[in-house]
Amino acid sequence: MRMYDLIKHKRDGRELSDEEIRYFVRGYADGTVPEYQASALAMAIFYQGMSSRETATLTMEMAGSGDMVDLSPIEGIKVDKHSTGGVGDKTSIAVVPIVASCGVRVAKMSGRGLGHTGGTLDKLESIPGCSVDIDEERFFKIVNEVGCAIIGQTANLVPADKKLYALRDVTATVDSIPLIASSIMSKKIASGADAIVLDVKCGSGAFMKSADQAIELSQAMVAIGEKVGRSTVALVSDMDQPLGAKVGNALEVIEAIDVLHEDAPTDLFETCIELAANMLTLANAGTLEQCRALAREKVASGAAFEKLCEMVTAQGGDSSVLRDPSRFQQASLTRVVRAPRTGYVSKMNTELVGTAAAALGAGRETLDAAVDFSAGIDLARKTGDAVEQGEAIATLFSSSEERLDQGERLLLEAYEFGDEPVESRPHFLARVSKDGIEKLA
Numbered sequence: 001m002r003m004y005d006l007i008k009h010k011r012d013g014r015e016l017s018d019e020e021i022r023y024f025v026r027g028y029a030d031g032t033v034p035e036y037q038a039s040a041l042a043m044a045i046f047y048q049g050m051s052s053r054e055t056a057t058l059t060m061e062m063a064g065s066g067d068m069v070d071l072s073p074i075e076g077i078k079v080d081k082h083s084t085g086g087v088g089d090k091t092s093i094a095v096v097p098i099v100a101s102c103g104v105r106v107a108k109m110s111g112r113g114l115g116h117t118g119g120t121l122d123k124l125e126s127i128p129g130c131s132v133d134i135d136e137e138r139f140f141k142i143v144n145e146v147g148c149a150i151i152g153q154t155a156n157l158v159p160a161d162k163k164l165y166a167l168r169d170v171t172a173t174v175d176s177i178p179l180i181a182s183s184i185m186s187k188k189i190a191s192g193a194d195a196i197v198l199d200v201k202c203g204s205g206a207f208m209k210s211a212d213q214a215i216e217l218s219q220a221m222v223a224i225g226e227k228v229g230r231s232t233v234a235l236v237s238d239m240d241q242p243l244g245a246k247v248g249n250a251l252e253v254i255e256a257i258d259v260l261h262e263d264a265p266t267d268l269f270e271t272c273i274e275l276a277a278n279m280l281t282l283a284n285a286g287t288l289e290q291c292r293a294l295a296r297e298k299v300a301s302g303a304a305f306e307k308l309c310e311m312v313t314a315q316g317g318d319s320s321v322l323r324d325p326s327r328f329q330q331a332s333l334t335r336v337v338r339a340p341r342t343g344y345v346s347k348m349n350t351e352l353v354g355t356a357a358a359a360l361g362a363g364r365e366t367l368d369a370a371v372d373f374s375a376g377i378d379l380a381r382k383t384g385d386a387v388e389q390g391e392a393i394a395t396l397f398s399s400s401e402e403r404l405d406q407g408e409r410l411l412l413e414a415y416e417f418g419d420e421p422v423e424s425r426p427h428f429l430a431r432v433s434k435d436g437i438e439k440l441a
């Protein structure tokens with residue numbers, strides 16, 4: 001077999017055989033397939049796409065390129081959730097304890113923030129003492145005893161994807177549906193859960209800009225999950241504006257706590273309930289309607305908040321900070337950003353809001369850069385809201401005037417104002433499962 005022939009087959013629109021895909025993934029992972037041939041193949045896939053069989057084979061080959069986590073020491077059905085990435089997306093920190101407080105175990109491996117999107121691990125580390133660097137034995141013990149844990153991915157989880165993702169990032173081949181689907185699903189499958197709920201974001205802050213693209217990506221991922229025996233559901237949700245009001249690490253943990261105290265913005269609260277309910281129903285805890293009611297009940301009773309405190313304590317964190325969020329690290333400087341005109345917020349460029357938060361210190365340019373836990377943005381106005389000239393639209397938190405200047409400039413660029421009220425679109429656009437697509441908007 002020769003890489004040259006594989007590239008030519010795909011370039012000419014032919015389906016690759018399972019053996020050809022295996023040859024590519026193994027050769028690329030062990031370094032015998034050079035970067036230039038891997039990038040040519042990625043570009044051919046970008047243009048010609050892949051069949052569902054090819055995408056599933058690519059996924060399983062990548063999943064098997066490193067550790068396959070065996071969660072069998074953890075009792076019961078294990079469910080996982082994954083978001084395709086967005087701004088202000090702190091749902092895992094609320095959803096994981098909600099699901100665990102309903103009696104379903106969650107053994108979650110999460111990632112760090114990069115570019116304009118935040119990462120759950122950075123958010124958790126803003127809680128003093130909370131560690132995400134936990135070995136497998138302790139991870140299993142915490143999940144068995146507490147019901148949930150959120151840790152970092154092991155270094156050898158899907159090494160083929162690490163390499164391929166880095167290559168796609170510099171060869172303009174990230175936004176290909178079969179490549180995104182296989183990248184995400186290979187990590188979810190290698191992480192070992194029995195069932196997976198995917199939160200597929202769509203809009204100005206997401207990879208998928210349109211609902212149709214997001215639905216297509218969802219279908220591809222659900223098909224892969226079901227094919228390999230993992231019950232999979234995808235919810236397509238809006239990322240045309242940030243989720244909730246807070247963007248930044250400690251700020252987002254505080255807003256996740258607000259969810260567990262029934263005191264969060266509606267879009268965020270309802271997203272958390274819907275994700276939790278879908279996870280619970282995949283774990284056979286009841287119908288979707290029953291699971292929504294169960295999730296709401298555990299939040300209202302305070303059980304879900306107590307579960308978050310237990311999880312944080314088990315991971316070495318100081319849960320008294322969760323009970324008194326004023327004790328989170330505070331930014332040394334704040335600045336109020338004011339509306340340049342009277343009218344309505346007509347549109348938000350969500351990616352720019354994320355870039356503004358990163359410029360304030362909440363994000364990182366490279367994976368090993370440090371983040372400022374206290375930096376971020378608290379949005380007072382979002383799409384559809386009325387504003388008066390000079391009124392506060394957001395508060396910025398940072399450690400230097402220079403960063404505040406940059407953050408303010410980017411944030412003002414992210415807002416568009418108009419004279420007429422606009423309707424913001426519903427938050428959930430579709431639910432995709434093995435039974436088909438249910439359009440929700």
Ligand code: URA
Pocket residue numbers: 084085165174179180181183184
């Ligand atoms: N997230 C991933 O893990 N992979 C992609 O390709 C895109 C988003």
